Amino acid sequence: MERIPxxxxxxxxxxxxxxxxxxxxxxxxxxDLSEKIVATSAKGxxxxxxxxxxxxxxxxxxxxxxxxxxxxxxxxxxxxxxxPAVAITLVELxxxxxxxxxxxxxxxxxxxxxxxxxxxxxxxxxxxxDHEHHTG
Amino acid sequence: MSTIRDDVLPIVHSDDVVRVRxxxxxxxxxxxLGLVDQTKIVTAxxxxxxxxxxxxxxxxxxxxxxxxxxxxGVRLTFEDKGPGIADLDQALTDGFTTGGGLGxxxxxxxxxxxxxxxxxxxxxxxxxVIARWK
Numbered sequence: 001m002e003r004i005p006x007x008x009x010x011x012x013x014x015x016x017x018x019x020x021x022x023x024x025x026x027x028x029x030x031x032d033l034s035e036k037i038v039a040t041s042a043k044g045x046x047x048x049x050x051x052x053x054x055x056x057x058x059x060x061x062x063x064x065x066x067x068x069x070x071x072x073x074x075x076x077x078x079x080x081x082x083x084p085a086v087a088i089t090l091v092e093l094x095x096x097x098x099x100x101x102x103x104x105x106x107x108x109x110x111x112x113x114x115x116x117x118x119x120x121x122x123x124x125x126x127x128x129x130d131h132e133h134h135t136g
Numbered sequence: 137m138s139t140i141r142d143d144v145l146p147i148v149h150s151d152d153v154v155r156v157r158x159x160x161x162x163x164x165x166x167x168x169l170g171l172v173d174q175t176k177i178v179t180a181x182x183x184x185x186x187x188x189x190x191x192x193x194x195x196x197x198x199x200x201x202x203x204x205x206x207x208x209g210v211r212l213t214f215e216d217k218g219p220g221i222a223d224l225d226q227a228l229t230d231g232f233t234t235g236g237g238l239g240x241x242x243x244x245x246x247x248x249x250x251x252x253x254x255x256x257x258x259x260x261x262x263x264x265v266i267a268r269w270k
Contacts (some may be wrong), residue, residue, distance in 0.1 A: 022150045022158060022185070050194055054157065056182040057240040085175040093179060094230055094246035 004029045006036050013037065013075075013114040018051040023116035026062045032068055037073045044113030045070050048106065050081030060095040067100045069111040077101060141166060141201040147185050147214075150182070156185040156197055159229035161208065163201040167208045168270050169241045177210055180245040182213045184264055187241050191234070192216025192262055202267075209269035220258040228254075 004025060007014040013030065013036055033045060047063065048134045049055065055063070067077040090097065103109035138208065140260045141163055145156055160181040164174040183199070187193040195216030202209055233239035244266075246252040249266035256262040 020154055022154045035205055053161065054179045054182060056179050056186075057244060058182075058186060061238055083175075085172045088172055089175045089179045089248065092176065092247050094240045094247070095238070095244075105160045109265075 005033060006032060008036075008042070011042055012046060012113065012114060013040065013042045014046050015046070016048040016051065019134075020053065023058055026059060029060055030066055031070070034069050034073060037070055037075050039135050042075050044110075045075055045077040046106065046109045046113065046116035047077065047079045048081045049079055050083065052086065053083070055082070055086050055090055055095075057093060057095060060090060060093075060097055064097060064099050076103065076113040076115075078103050078106065078109040078112050080106055095129075138203055140203050141199050142198070144196055146194075146196055147188045147216075150189065153182060153185045153189060156199075157180045157182050158198055158227045160212065163199050164210050164268070167201045167203060167210050169209065169266075169268065170270070173268055173270065176248040177212070177266075180248040180266055180268075181212055183241040184212070184266070188214050188216045188218075188262075191270045192218030194218075195261075206270045209267055211265065211267040215261065217261040219258040220260055220262055221254075222258050224254060224256060232256075 002025060004015060004017060004021065013033065015033065041135060045066065047066065064081055070077045080103045092104065101112055103112050143159060146152055146160060147156060157178050160178050161174060164177050169177065185197060193216060195214065200211045200215040202211055226232050228243050230243045231239040245266060250269050251267040254262070254264045
């Protein structure tokens with residue numbers, strides 16, 4: 001069965017949903033992510049949905065579930081890259097995803113979950129928070 | 137009124153829901169709908185296609201692109217021969233569900249459409265027609 005790849009970058013897990021996916025694939029992602037959070041001790045999960053042309057109630061619930069499950073597993077979730085038309089439609093649909101943190105782009109998303117994914121050479125671009133530095 | 141395109145797609149597997157979304161998008165673009173209107177009708181179609189599959193036991197959707205002098209848009213007709221809906225008012229209430237979902241499918245699809253009609257007979261099936269105009 002096909003799967004959506006989950007990338008590990010530092011203490012974060014990254015998922016980019018590039019194409020319209022069917023419900024089974026969405027459910028598989030939910031399960032894969034929770035297992036991977038535990039296996040990697042990840043502190044943050046970032047889901048890029050900039051490739052999604054719509055988010056319906058099923059996908060919305062999946063994002064909500066992922067956020068709730070990862071919170072229980074001690075990881076923060078942020079959804080990035082939602083298209084404006086998708087946001088307008090979601091609200092009218094009746095889903096405001098109150099349990100999900102969002103950010104406009106990957107950079108802000110990483111800052112929001114407090115997990116730096118690349119250590120800058122001068123160490124000055126790390127996000128604030130309790131981020132651990134491993135310079136040198 | 138002239139219909140420039142008229143397709144009927146099956147809704148039998150969950151992959152079909154994806155195909156319905158793609159076909160509705162294509163025809164919404166052909167009808168000249170703007171991006172937000174396209175997104176709304178595709179999202180409504182996704183909700184109703186999933187309902188057809190999950191509650192109706194599968195069915196079909198007819199997708200019409202309508203281009204008339206007075207209006208342009210997309211009209212969708214979902215039909216199934218499932219158990220039908222006994223209480224339509226209840227089914228159209230936000231948060232009501234018999235299937236463990238969020239209960240936003242029908243009510244949400246209605247909000248996302250300019251026209252919405254539903255006919256359902258218990259034991260015979262359900263027919264829902266929605267439209268989004270430019």
